[in-house]
Amino acid sequence: xxxxxxxxxxxxxxxxxxxxxxxxxxxxxxxxxxxxxxxxxxxxxxxxxxxxxxxxxxxxxxxxxxxxxxxxxxxxxxxxxxxxxxxxxxxxxxxxxxxxxxxxxxxxxxxxxxxxxxxxxxxxxxxxxxxxxxxxxxxxxxxxxxxxxxxxxxxxxxxxxxxx
Amino acid sequence: xxxxxxxxxxxxxxxxxxxxxxxxxxxxxxxxxxxxxxxxxxxxxxxxxxxxxxxxxxxxxxxxxxxxxxxxxxxxxxxxxxxxxxxxxxxxxxxxxxxxxxxxxxxxxxxxxxxxxxxxxxxxxxxxxxxxxxxxxxxxxxxxxxxxxxxxxxxxxxxxxxxxxxxxxxxxxxxxxxxxxxxxxxxxxxxxxxxxxxxxxxxxxxxxxxxxxxxxxxxxxxxxxxxxxxxxxxxxxxxxxxxxxxxxxxxxxxxxxxxxxxxxxxxxxxxxxxxxxxxxxxxxxxxxxxxxxxxxxxxxxxxxxxxxxxxxxxxxxxxxxxxxxxxxxxxxxxxxxxxxxxxxxxxxxxxxxxxxxxxxxxxxxxxxxxxxxxxxxxxxxxxxxxxxxxxxxxxxxxxxxxxxxxxxxxxxxxxxxxxxxxxxxxxxxxxxxxxxxxxxxxxxxxxxxxxxxxxxxxxxxxxxxxxxxxxxxxxxxxxxxxxxxxxxxxxxxxxxxxxxxxxxxxxxxxxxxxxxx
Numbered sequence: 101x102x103x104x105x106x107x108x109x110x111x112x113x114x115x116x117x118x119x120x121x122x123x124x125x126x127x128x129x130x131x132x133x134x135x136x137x138x139x140x141x142x143x144x145x146x147x148x149x150x151x152x153x154x155x156x157x158x159x160x161x162x163x164x165x166x167x168x169x170x171x172x173x174x175x176x177x178x179x180x181x182x183x184x185x186x187x188x189x190x191x192x193x194x195x196x197x198x199x200x201x202x203x204x205x206x207x208x209x210x211x212x213x214x215x216x217x218x219x220x221x222x223x224x225x226x227x228x229x230x231x232x233x234x235x236x237x238x239x240x241x242x243x244x245x246x247x248x249x250x251x252x253x254x255x256x257x258x259x260x261x262x263x264x
Numbered sequence: 265x266x267x268x269x270x271x272x273x274x275x276x277x278x279x280x281x282x283x284x285x286x287x288x289x290x291x292x293x294x295x296x297x298x299x300x301x302x303x304x305x306x307x308x309x310x311x312x313x314x315x316x317x318x319x320x321x322x323x324x325x326x327x328x329x330x331x332x333x334x335x336x337x338x339x340x341x342x343x344x345x346x347x348x349x350x351x352x353x354x355x356x357x358x359x360x361x362x363x364x365x366x367x368x369x370x371x372x373x374x375x376x377x378x379x380x381x382x383x384x385x386x387x388x389x390x391x392x393x394x395x396x397x398x399x400x401x402x403x404x405x406x407x408x409x410x411x412x413x414x415x416x417x418x419x420x421x422x423x424x425x426x427x428x429x430x431x432x433x434x435x436x437x438x439x440x441x442x443x444x445x446x447x448x449x450x451x452x453x454x455x456x457x458x459x460x461x462x463x464x465x466x467x468x469x470x471x472x473x474x475x476x477x478x479x480x481x482x483x484x485x486x487x488x489x490x491x492x493x494x495x496x497x498x499x500x501x502x503x504x505x506x507x508x509x510x511x512x513x514x515x516x517x518x519x520x521x522x523x524x525x526x527x528x529x530x531x532x533x534x535x536x537x538x539x540x541x542x543x544x545x546x547x548x549x550x551x552x553x554x555x556x557x558x559x560x561x562x563x564x565x566x567x568x569x570x571x572x573x574x575x576x577x578x579x580x581x582x583x584x585x586x587x588x589x590x591x592x593x594x595x596x597x598x599x600x601x602x603x604x605x606x607x608x609x610x611x612x613x614x615x616x617x618x619x620x621x622x623x624x625x626x627x628x629x630x631x632x633x634x635x636x637x638x639x640x641x642x643x644x645x646x647x648x649x650x651x652x653x654x655x656x657x658x659x660x661x662x663x664x665x666x667x668x669x670x671x672x673x674x675x676x677x678x679x680x681x682x683x684x685x686x687x688x689x690x691x692x693x694x695x696x697x698x699x700x701x702x703x704x705x706x707x708x709x710x711x712x713x714x715x716x717x718x719x720x721x722x723x724x725x726x727x728x729x730x731x732x733x734x735x736x737x738x739x740x741x742x743x744x745x746x747x748x749x750x751x752x753x754x755x756x757x758x759x760x761x762x763x764x765x766x767x768x769x770x771x772x773x774x775x776x777x778x779x780x781x
Contacts, residue, residue, distance in 0.1 A: 123283045127290060131297075138298045188287055252283065 110251070118248040121239060122187050128236075129200060130184025136177045143173050153212040179203050187243075190253010197244040201237050208233040309688045312679050313667070315511040320503035325718035328734055331385035336736060339390035339437040339461075341428045341452055342444035343402040345537055346466060347393075350441055350493070351405055353729045355381060356388050358401065359408045381726055383413025384733045390437050392425040394549040395567075397539045399424050427552055428452050432459040439489075439736060442466060445576040447557060450475035457486040462736050464729065466493040467590070468582035469753035473761075473778055476753035483746040491732035491742040492749040494590040498727040499715045501663050504690055505652075506595045513667060513688075514654025515675060517596065520636045521653070522588035524580055527645030532613045532621060533571035533583065540568045565616060572617025574764070579619050581606075581759050585638050588650055590744065590752050595661065596652070598636060600754045601627035604769045606762035612643050625759045638759070657687060663715075665690040754778075 110118065136142045148163035162168050179199065186196040213227035213234075225231075250259035310318065338354065340347055351357070357378065365375035391402030406422035425431035428448075432440060432455050439462035442452050450470040453463045463483070469492055470476040483490045496502060509517070526532065545562045553567060557575040560566060570576040571583060578586075592598055608623030621642040628635055649666075652659040656673035660666040667688040669676045681687060715724045728744075735742045754771065758778055762769045767780040 119283060123286050127286065130290070131294060134294060135298060188283065188290070190283070 115248060115251060118246055119252040122243055122248055126184050126187030129180050130188060133177050133180030133184055144176055145169060151210045155209045159210050190249030190255050193249040193253060193255060194247055197240045200240050204233045204237045313513045313688055315513060318504060318507055320507045323717060328382055328384055329738055334737060336386045336733060337389035337436060337438045338386050339431045339440045340402060341392045341440055341442045343391055343393045343398040347443035350443055353725045354386055355384055355412045356405050358405045362410045379412055381412045384730060388422045390425050390431050391422045392428050392431050394553045395543055396547040397542055432456040432461050437461060445570040446578045446582060447471045447576045448555060450479045453479055454482045457482045457488045462489040464491050464732050468578050468586045468756060469749040471578060473754050473757045476750055477776055480746050480750045489736045490746045492744040494744045495725040495728040496591050497594060497743040498724040499663055500717060501665050501690055502591055502594050505661050505665055509595060513657060514659055515656030517652055517654045518634050519653040520592055521651040522638045523648040524584040524640035525644050525646050525648060526642050532642040534569055534613060534616050569616050572619040574618050579760060580640055581756050586752055586756050589755055592650060593751055599751050600771055601629050602771055603628040604758040604762045606759050608763055
């Protein structure tokens, strides 16, 4: 079985583009997390309650359970911040890209973009199956397969390939 | 070789620095942007409305006082579906309900919530109903000890009184709950008050204006504690709405719109309930039911669907508008209108009674500078809140609140908000602070149910009966007392007069007379 080892050699522009998109997604995650952290009384409550689609009962039940809601809020805020810093700086970014994909998957499932799910969901565009969450997930997957942090991030300090 | 490797390392390391300016910019500026973001997303809605902190949500729940002694002996007159609901609020349910809500020896959540309700220290001492099956069921309920503060086998069965007259004269009864057809409300409440019994009376208060005057005078002269059964007096949304309007958030109010939207026979009060089929001439005291109304031969449909007959009921204006009116009256203190016009008809449910099923009423308040309207249909069930239209903003009000800015408002000229987005939202049944971010579509519920008080969700109907019991024990005032009830009864009866006579009705508040013109 082939191991998903990182290609060692990128052209400069390839490396730039991979790093650039990594930083952009990191920026997005980090800022989303910090906004929530610094907004007094922020909670995912109304987001979860308004959930639509086949998984809505699961998300709503989280909102209806105060203890669980507290945990969801903490995991969400700090998940976004940690993943954001990781992508931004290229630290432990490979495993945390998977965490980012998982987090985005939850957002995707809470408000899946299917026309049959009603018009009450406030969105700023028109989406069918594919929405920005799904595209960001795909971008993270590409970054997972073509990492850059071992060259242009803090991960290079721990990278055996460079040491070799 | 080592030299080459070092060169690659240095070159790549420099590449890695490419992200640094981004990180630096982010670190320097994100706080500024966060502040701006927070200002937009988490506006102080009360500040935006131009009001300080609200007092209404800070109301504390006060457990019943002086309940250890002084047990109050209740008599229920009218143990139909509503009477049974009221008994539950007072802490009495049937053993059947205990069984239905017990699974493998454990109480379910509904039953446990009921049992956790405060014990009001009341006894169900008497039952009176013209239908003997209903009366007997009341006795069974009185003997069920599984209830808040249950007596563990010491409950006495309630005494069945053949008519309300014996009950109100009985020394074994301290207070009565009246949940009968509307035409009996006033005569029973008057008789009870004259006999010194405190009165909890279901809405609508009376069947006519004359009865409303007589009942008010009787309650005032006897000094008994009176509560009209508008449980929405306990709803947090109306308390908040009253405070907001008093603080001027709507500007000058020029129009108030109220609605009933129901569809289907159940909503039109054509209903068949659990024991209706067993009712017949031998177990229903038909003569007592009719009272002073015109004589008809026994008719079970007339008896069980009395709401739909104008001899006994007050139409959907008495049954549903009275709720909307009381909500508006507690918020704006509209009082009794000077003129009323009404139109409508019975177009759809013609086979039972004479109740109109489409009705529009206009209530004029020229001195107050506004009009109250009521649009009711029993052939469309799309829900509408009450709308209170002010010069600065409009309030959509029911168990929740939404306030929208008027684009022509002076007060909110500097408030940058899209007029389609609410300025303020309160979602019923929740804590007020939890809902100040009006970012998502908020759902405003209609109807009657839970309210949020002192950090917890409570049944508004329980709070309403508790308030009456507390007032009896502690010589306090009730929130829907006889003056509030008088406003309600005169107002909706004016509408029924206008509809029935197809004329404008003028109310003279000095002489307390209605004139058809």
